Every structure is written in structure tokens, then in C-alpha cells.
Amino acid sequence: MFRLADFQLNTINQLKDSMYENENEIVLKSPTGSGKTIILTHFIDEYGKGHFNNVFIWLTPGKGDLEEQSKEKMDKYIKNSSTKLLSDVLISGFKENDACFINWEKLTKKGNKALREAEKENLQERIKMAHNNGLEFIVIIDESHQNNTVKANDIIELFNPKKIIRSSATPKNIANARVINVPEEDVMAEGLIKKMLVINEGFGSNLTVENQVGFLLDKAIEKQEELKQAFEEIGSFVNPLIVIQLPNNNEVIHDEVERYLATKDITYDNGLLAVWLDKKNENLEGIEENDAKPIAIIIKQAIATGWDCPRAHILVKLRENTSETFEIQTIGRIRRMPEVMHYENDLLDSCYLYTFDEKFTDGVKKHMGDGALKGEKLFLKQEYRDIKLTTEYKTDLSKSRDASKALRAFHAFYEEEYGVTGKTKENKIRLSGSNKYVFSDKVVKKVASGTITFLNKEEFENLERSNLVEPLNTHTHGRDYHNRVSALGAKVGLSYEQVNTIIRRLFDENVKYDKKILRLSTREVYSFVLNNFNRLKEDLRIAMAKPFVHPSMPLETYIEKEIYLPREFLFTYDDKNRVQREYQSNVYKGYLSSAEKRSDSEKTFEKFCEDNRNVDWVYKNGDKGSEYLSIVYKDNADNQKSFYPDYVVSIKGKIWIIETKGGFSKAGESEDIDRFSPKKFQELKRYLEKNDLKGGFVRKDKSNNELFICVDNYSDDISGEEWQLLSDIISNE
Template identity: 25%
Template sequence: MAIASELFPFQIEALDKLRSFCKKAKRDYEDDGENTIITLAAPTGAGKTIVMSGLIEKILCGDENNKSERDSIFIWLSDDPELNEQSMHKVERETRFQLPINSLEIIREDSFDKAELDDGKIYFLNIQKLSKSSNLTKKGDGRDYTIWQTLQNTIENKGHRLYFIIDEAHRGTSKASETKQANSIMQKFIFGSPDDELNRMPIVIGMSATVDRFTELIKDSGSTTRSWTIDAEKVKDSGLLKDEIEISYPDDNQMQRGMAILKYATHEWMEKCKHWEDYCKREHEPIVYPVMVIQVENGQGDKISETNLDECLKTVEEELGRSLYEGEVAHSFGEPKTDININGLKVPYVEPSRIDESQKVRIVFFKESLSTGWDCPRAETMMSFRTANDYTYIAQLMGRMVRTPLHRRIEGDESLNNVHLFLPNYNSENVQKVIDALSSKDGEGIPSNIKKNTVGSSDEQELHVAEDKKDVFEWLNDLQLKTCVLNKFKVNNYLTSLFNLAYLAANTQGCDSDAAVRVSKQIGKMISDYIEKLKAAGDYNNMVRDIKQFILTESKMEYLTENKLKDASNLVLELTDYDIEREFVRADSKLKNAGQRYIRDNYDEEDPMKPKVEVILFVQSEECMAELDKYAKDTFYQYKRDYRKYLSKFSENVKSKYDKYTREGEEVSDHSWMLPNTIYLPKGEEQWEDHKHLFVDYEGRAFFPLNNWEREVIIEAEKDPDFVCWLRNQDRKPWALCIPYTMNEKVHPFYPDFIIVRKDGRGSYLLDIVEPHKEDEDNVPKAKAMAKYAEGADGDVERFEMTRMYGDKMFRLDFANPAISHLLSDANKYDDDYLNDLFRKMKTSSQ
């Protein structure tokens, strides 16, 4: 498969399920005329269009398990004309390597007129064109067929290869009457429409944000139903969505504070612009230019908006410290769709779907036109002057803003993983309605974390590397300590992961330019060895003949006399080169195109099909494929170990690809621990202020909600004359150091509380990891994990201590010390008695 986007494991899983469902649906319709409805339910940002593009490609072009069905026909129905264009461009982009030219077509009122739909084409249609007033539904004026006749003829003559896709996931918030009409038109294809002389569609595939939403649409259809739901947590873990949505509102919304809050929102947007510019320059990425969207009120009469647009732009420019240039500000008002003047600046109209690609646009004014068909990952700040009655609409709008601009989580700056919404006309109660709408099963199903606060306040603090600790920061990142990720999903095809990793190494300067070539050559050698083995055993010619030849059975039956076959005879026929080529393509896809190199290296001018048949023979051997899987798995782990530290030195883009590929291969994957330049840590009601933390605010401080045990650890550490700084290793932060431990036969993540840095007396530093831990049942499993980690750290961890307070004394067990760690070999139970005895015996007081 040559889908343009690199699919995530959860997308591959969904794609495989949908392909399986479609095979069953096609078979059921051919055998019994049974209709099937398939649902793909996935939260915002899961890549439903990418998955559906992959499905279309798999059906039309075939894959390693299925032959191509190039005469299949697809109809893609959406509820907005602009979505037609957007969906077609996305499918065209994603399938650009496989589908024939002109295989995608938008059905247009003024030109479309066919008896039936053409084979091998993907048609895009929107419900507005199916209304009674539409030209498509009428005969006359040069039209020979209504759209209903075209569809019915296609069902009758080509129904077994007709797929009807309903894009219900991208529906905008509409008036109740519009929603009812849209549902009514969509249901014509699900239930059939006697008024239009239209039968039910044989195979319907629905895309929806939730199963419930589409289930309501197809209720009582009587069709066979199959569904697949993409787990929201898997989407969140992928980095495709921003981690957090922050909603700010005034502590008292009785007063008019809109412009003051717009000024503050502008400041936040300017900070985002600076952070993105710094990050992209540091990582040698194209600059991401964040967009601030400003939602204004509707107008009355000839007035564009009840919100003072001139004052809005004036406020933004005052905070920005300069005038905005023509082209930096745009509007997406439904009316007028022409240039307007705001505060003396010409502001052009931009279609919502074009905002993200219009890189010069930095500020967008809009009213209600952005939810349908609008995806703008660059939109990171939003200000809404709307009233609290519009909370459902605002929730849907936020669903269009949560995608990440670089399609991955930003590890180097936590501030770039959130989106900020400002609501000056909301109070806490109404903001909660927005949050409920965002999180509800009937809403956008957004898996990002959502938090609310009054303007200017936050339950988190933004911290940066202390100016006098930057050398420590670089030293820590240069260590590249191992940190682990526990994966919620994995792909068991190690050959795919191996090639991904090999190509990354080959394309990264100075890493391993021959990595992918070596893998392909080794697979070629395995094929050659197998062929030589067949020849030595005398089996080669017979097996080649079995590939090239097949038996056609002919039987006769006397018409109208006997209902019985007789005089059966067999004919031996040869596959054509075309048939062999198709089988080779399927076989080679299982080798991830390594068969192509084998053909080049073993080309036979007299028999060009010979090496292709040999590839087919290899793939048909279960023993050979098992041997290949073992080779792929072993080499994957070898490459993973070999490249980890080297690839982590490159840009975050390279490192994130390494992390992604290695996560696909195993349940617990090792990565290089790298701290970002900016982090966010929680505040608490009781704050402990400290100036020696590695990350501090702009005043050189950081605040921590530490308990007494934790404070004692830091106080004791800071008494050491060699002490330099410390780091709060915040639980479950993407950047936090994570160590796996096993308890009750299950692997869990473990985040030790503190990283402490000391001088080593030779101009460099020492690193200690400290975990204050109570007498919990996970003590022994975590202690064993600490000892194992320290042993594998190659001396980079000086101390790995578990501490415990007894009275006013602190006791420590240093599991980086072999004299202590070896004692754990006797700890086979998961109770705390053994560890308690060790603490008492060692008597290593901190005093």
C-alpha cells in the first residue's frame, strides 16, 4: 500500500478491520442480496479521512492479502459543498501513488448526467445537491437522467461493487430544521426512498465521531451492522492532538471586559509565536506561524457585527506594538464574502478550509462559519465574544483546533502542546457546559485534557531552564539515560518496523547509510538460499510448474433433461504474465518491496518472470516466512540498540520518528531521556518556594506542593557542598524519566520523584535519583526495578536511592550500590516485610 501519510498503529488496525468488514459485506450481498452498514467511530483528530483513503486504495489496488478490485465504485457523501472539495483533495493527496488520473470526481449540478456511475471512480456528493430544488434531481434542460436514476441504475447493475460513504463525522452545528433535512436525505441511502424510486445502498460505510451518533441515524434499518471504534487514548498517545485545552474566563462576567481580555489573549498569542519561532529555528523546521481566531457577534441589518471590529483590531495592534499588514488579517464571515475594511485595513475573505494553508494570515475574524470543513492546526489562540448560549457551537469549534501543526507532540517545549480559549462572557458554570460538550459522547469526543481558570490565573506554572543551569541541562540531555514508554498498542509485523527504522538510519546523515540496503540484500539471500535448496532437492521445477499452471474443469449438462453434471474433463492452463505479475505484487507487499531488489539482482533476460515466480515461492513457504519474521525481529532489536543514542542527537523530528518506530515493535520500548526547554508543573494550595530547581520562572523561582518527606529529601540534598540543582520528575509528564517495574505479572510505569545533580570535583557532574517511598505493596517490585536500572546505566547514575522516614530520621537504600542491590535477589514476595528489614539492618541515616 502506498498511502502518502505514515499510518499509526491504531489507524492500521482500523484499516484492516474495515477491509475485512467490506469483504464480508460484498460476499453477503453477492450471495444473498444482504445489505450491510459499517461504522468507523473515532474521536476528533484520529485521521478518519486518511483511514478511509487507505480503504479505498486497498480495495481498488489490492494488498498483500487481497486482489485488486479496480472496477469498484465509491460515493462519498458529506453535508457541505466545501467539504466535497476538501475531502477530494485529501483523498487525492493520500492516494497519489496508486489511483489512476481522473478517478476522483465531484458531482456537479451543471454538468453531471450519466445513466450509471463509471467503474473505478470515486464520486463526491453533498446533500444540498440532493434537495428537491437541485437541478440534479430534475429532468429536462438537457438532462437525461436524474441523480436518483443514475444511482438506482448503478445499484441494479453494479451493486456488488458499490460502496457508499457517509461522512457524518464532519457535520457542522446546524439549525434543527437543517439537521432534520440532512438526516432525512442521508437516510434515503440507508432505508431506500420509494418517492425517488431508489433502493437501499448495498454497502454503506459511515464515519462518525461516536458510534451512538451514527447508530441513531441507521436505527431500524434492518441491515447487517458492523462497527469499529478507535480508542481515544491511542489517538492522544500518538501526539496527533494537542495535550491540553485551556479555557480562561473572568471571575465576574457582569462587567464588560471583552477588550481587556482580548489584549491578554493577544499577549498569549504573541508568546506562542515566539516559542514556535525559537523551537523551529532550533530544530531546523519550517516556521509555524500561530493563528489567533476572534469570534464576533452577529450583526443587525446592514451592520456586519454587533462587536466593534475596529476596536478589536486596534486592541490587537496596540498589544502587538505595530500595525498589521494587509494579508495578515482575514475574515471568514458568511456574508459578505468580499473584502471589508476594519480600522483602516483591507481585510480579505478567506474560505475556512484555506486558512491553514494561507501562511501569511495571522488573525482571523469569524462568526459561525468555521466548524464545518475547517481544520487549522495553526490556530492556537481563540477569543470569543459570543454569549453563553453558544457553548455547544464553541465546543465543536474547539474540535477543529486541537490538531498539532507538525503532526506530533513537541517534546522540546511543553507550551506548544496546548490551545487556549478565552471566553469573556462566560462564568464558571457556563464554561463547565463547554467542557461537558467537548467531553460528551454526543460531542466531539476530544481526548485532550481540558482545564479552566479565571483570566490571568492558572493551576500550573510555566518554567524555563535557569540561566545559570544551562550547562547542567545540556549535560543531562547528553547522558541520554534510558527512559521507557509503555505502549497501549503494538504492531506485530517486525519487518515493517525494521524497514522504517532502517530507512530512518539511512536517511540520517552519518548514521548508517546502508541499513535498508543490508536488510533487502539479506532477504534476497534468504530467497536465493531457498531456491537453491529446492533445486538441490529436485523440487524446483515441479513447484514452479504448480505456480504457473492451474486446472480448469469442464462439465456438461443436457439442457431441460437432467439436472446433473456429467462427462467432466480437466484442462491444464498456463497463467499469463499479467496473472503472475499480480501474484508477485501481492507477495512482494509481504516482503515490504524487498522482492524488487531480488528481481534486479537476479534478472533473467530469457525469462523475466522467473525471479518473480521465485519470490512467490518464497512467500508461499510458511517455514521461510517464519524464518523471515525471526530475522526481522532480531535485527529490529539490534538496530534499535545501535541507533538510540546517535539518532537522539539529531532534530526532534528525527528523534520522534525513532521513538514512533520503536514503539510499534514492542509493549515496553526504551528511548533516550531528553528534557524540553520549557515545562509546566502543577501548583498546590500549600506552596514550597525554591530557587535551586533546574527549571524556574522568569523571577528565578519555582513552587512545589511537597509533603514533609519530600521536603526533607530536598533540604538534605541542598546541604551538600557539591549540590548543584534538582528536578521534580513529575508523574506521567511526557518528558519525565520513566522506569518499568513488574507486579502481579503486569508491567507498570514508575516515575522516581527527584533527579539531583552534584559536582564531581573534576569539572563535571554526578546524577542521583531519589524516590521517597512509604510502606506500600509496590516497594519490592520498584526496588528491583531501581537496582536493574542502575546496573544498566553504565555508571551514569551515581546513586539510586529509596528513602524512608522513621521518626525524625531519614534512612536510605542505594540500589546503585551492588552490596545492597544483590540483597534483593532473595525478595520473592510482593509484601514489604523484606524491604523493611533491609532498611532496619542498613541503618544508613542521613545524619
């Protein structure tokens, strides 16, 4: 059964919410591989069910019949949906809740005969007729960065849309628009895209090459064979694909690539090579299937838009002087996970780029930040191959989320945070006032007014804020209430029904519960949720992370296993860093001070260990995967989660487990954004006691640039006695 990811549900809810906001344009910025089509088709379906007289126009770019692909996807995901192509519209016109998929080029491209003048006039008549029938248009522009032209804008104006939704991984011109940003880490966490893009793995610092094309292709073929073997070892039939991107108008390189691949027995005739060019197409049928035969495909620009081939794993980039936007779209084609999950294996969970185009490499790094790094394979030093650790795995039997525990946690949070008691009238006073909960039988929205001189953030923030009050309409605002409750659930992994039950039991006078916080009428519950959505969202999120519900877990709720340190791993680093110091204390040979991704606390801790003579060795733990050390804990809805401590360190022969967290500012304020830190600390302490180890949480105090460690009772107060100078603790061992 198809299941939407939490971030997709959250994005759908944000899209629905944005339909009530003032901005006419909505920008959906979502990484390639995040399922933008899935998100938008479900949004169309859900919004259409509760709202009337709408027609959705889905505009797609360029080549590849993308409009037909998008229509087919909506027909697949949304049963009984009313989808149309342009030809259908010209024949039968627009009807309520139609989703019409139209290719931009059929309307805008100069000299395009696909749409004759009579048909253009007919389309305009169909639009006019729809307006006369009281229909309103919502225009969705897919890959919006590609057709931002005067002609395209004229087409949009024909529809006179009440909302425009622009969708792209790299949107342009987003001023005065409501921006909905899908974080890449959320997409990654769901296993939809690969964790890392590794650039020029194994190139080293000095390179002498006789044949650039042959060198890059050799690297790609070696990596393809390594990936293929790794897939076979886990019983997967995925055949990883190499994408070879040629420069435009360069037949010489095209011929050279084909000739070189032939020497490796990769040809069109034996089915191992495919090509997708304007004037040449071979072996493309079924190439998107995970077990398809071709191991390499030669492409130019045609591949960039609308091609969905999750087994594409490696890019050899031979293009020159192209726009960064297009290139990033191409990178997106190798970032999808072929089986929509991570394999907990760095080799399979990464994608690979081989290129000598430094301009392109810099553009990718600029766009992706720490998601694109130089990579090298490092090997475990001989003397550390017998080190064993006990790891904990979540049980295979997935427990259903426990709404009753979430309810108790939410109530306990209100007791601790706001001091609520059984006296509901007094609780209302406590929650209002300085705690800023709004109580009204009307719906209150904040609006800004005033004058500004410069278009900057500070002046906008200084505008006067006033309340726009609407009488509560259970029909209109009822839909808003359901959307808000669904969004609350998406934040903490609970269903709409579970969150609605929690809200009703705590706040609704008509639902019995012995620990009522408020006694509101049904209408007041609606306005309470709508007026206090952001505060409820934050409070519910904190409540799920508080450590007061599960001080420790029963041992039977997880599985224990002994593991060794991984013999090898993919080391990623910043090759542009001027300092490339090799850390001798690290268990891997060749581990550099320029290691990335690393937080400031992690970098400081690694340097501290390297310079401290009491440290025998340091191991940087992975952040996901069965080969790494993990500790199991629960949130307050009984969801099992895995916590991967950052470091295993040997200090004077004794093993310590260390988790680094965001530091403290110079003013002593906490910079730790992890709401689950207290819970993780609790479970780390349990793990250390059970396995007779030492350890704790380490954080950096920016007022003195020193590292401090907490080993007994977790606190967010750096001035408290719970935090001790790390160097003192280690020297006293």
C-alpha cells in the first residue's frame, strides 16, 4: 500500500494552508527525488474535495512528454481523478475539479505547429467559458525555472488564476511569494534520496592523466562494478547505471566515448550501452527498471527534465560552460534511491560524480554545501581490528504509536511548563497573558500595517501588528481545523484521529477526561486550535521529547549485538581547506582534519583528542546503519528511535562514548537545537552503566573556546556544576 512520507504530508498541509494566505504566488522548493508530483497530485485531490468551482492547470516544460507522464502519475496515485490533456480541453472544455496537464511548448514555442491559430482561439474561448461558469483556475508550474518568459507569463494571465504554484528544486524570482521549502534532510531521512554526493573519489592530490575521457570512464566503470557486487551481496537486483553527459555540439568526444566503451565491451549491440540524443536513441525501452540491462547511457540536455531513473548512480560529466541550474537538475537524476530506502551502507547510500570540470564542481558544491564533498576510501588500522562494541537495534515488530502515552506526556508538559492544575478556569488565566495563548470565540489573524523606506527584514519586522477578527464559521473554519490537526500529527508521527482525541480530551468540555486542562465548547475548541496553532505545534513537539515519561526502557524492547569497527569507510572531506593535517589518533589511516560533515563542536573535539596525550585512539561513529553503534530510545508516543553517539574514544585504556552537541554562546545561551537531548542523555547513561563504560555529552563554551562534559545529570546551564572542563576530567583519569 502506498504511504506518503511525513514530510510529504506536512508539505501538502502547508500548500492547503497557503491557499488562504494573501500571497497570490506560492513557491514549492523541493529537492529532485522528493516526490513533487506525488505531493502536488495529493494536494489537488485533498483541496478539491473541500473546495468548489476550481480547475487545476498543470504546466510542464519542454521535451519528453512530461505532461503525459505527470497525468499518468496522477491517474495512478489518485483513483477516479478527473485528468485531461490539452486535446481533451479543446474538445470538452473545463469542468469543476479538472486537473489539466499542458506542455508549455505547445503554447509558447515559436514556429510550433502543435497548436494551430484556430485551436489557440478555441483554448481562449474555453477559458472564457469557464470563467463565465464561475470556475476559478489554480495554475501549477512544474520545473518553473525553465520557462520564466514573457510568452509564458502571457499564457498564465489568460487563465487569470486565483493562485499560482511554482514548483522547482531551483526556483527563481521568489520575491513576494509564499515559499514552502522542503528540507533536503527530511527527504533524505525518509530514504528517498542518497545521503551524499561524492566527487572524484580516489583522485588524490596529484594526478597525471594521458587520456581524460578514458580515465573518467575507467573510474565510473570500476565504481559501477563495485556497486553491482554490493547490491548482489544484499540480494538486490539493482543494476546501477552510469550517466555520461557530453558537451553540446562536440561529435569528437561523442565518438571517443563510444570507441573507448567498446574496448570495455560496452556497446549498443550487446545492450550494455544506451544513448538519448536529439538524433540518436538506442536501448531506451525499460531503461528505468532497476534490473534493466544497460550499465551506461550517453546523454545531453534532453535527460535533464522529466526523466525518472532511480538506478542512475554515477555521473561522468564531460559538458562545458552550461548554466548551474540545469546542471543541478542533472545531479538530481543520480540522487534518487532505487528501492526508496537507505541500505545503511555508505557505498550504496551515496552517488558519484567524476569530472575534470572545476567550474562545474565548484557550482555543485556551492549549491549542495556539505552534501557534495571530495571522497576517499579509508581503511582501519591493523591494531584496532579486534575492538568490539555492543550495539542496540530497534525490534522488528513495529508497535503502533501509543496515543494514550502521548496524551499523558502532553498533559505532563503543561503541568511542568505552565503550572496547570485541575482548576480549568485558573488554567485559562495561566495559559493566556505572558504565555500568549489566545482565547476567543472568533478567529484572530495578525496583519501588518505601516510604512517602510527600505525593503529589508528589519523594517518589515517593525511594522505595526493588528488583529484581523473573523466570526467563526464551522463550515469554512472546520476545514481549517482539520488541516491544522493533521499538520500537528505530521510533526510528531501521530494520525489526525490521535491528535484530535488528545485535543478533545484535554480541552473540550463535551469529552470526558479526568485531567482536563480547559473546558471549551466545540466552537471554542475550533478557534483555540486555529488561533494557537504555532504554539500548540511547538508545545506538542517538546512534549514528545521530554524525558519524564520513559525514564528507562524495558530491556526486551530492543535487540543487542556485538559489532567490530568497520574495516573501511567512505571518508568525505573539504579538499579546498588549506589545512590537511592527518590525525594520528584516529583509528583510520589517512583521516584528515578537514573532515566534513562536522559541526563546530565535533571539529573542536577531534582536534582536542589529537592534541591530548591521554587519548589512545578516536573513532567517529556513523549516523545511520547497522554497522555503527546505536542506542535505542522512545519518544513519548512510544515510537522507537535510534541514537548514534558521535565518538568512541579510548582514554588511558578505558573506552568512553561521547556525544557532541551544539555549544553555548558567549552569553551562555544554549545552541543545541535537538529537543531530544535530555532523552538521549538518559539512554546514553543507561547504556554506559549497563556496559561498564564511561562517557557523556560534550559541548563547546564559546565564551572561552573550551570543551565541557556532562556525565551525571543533563542541564542546559553551562554555569552549573553538571558541566565540567573536559581536559580536567581526562587528566584526572
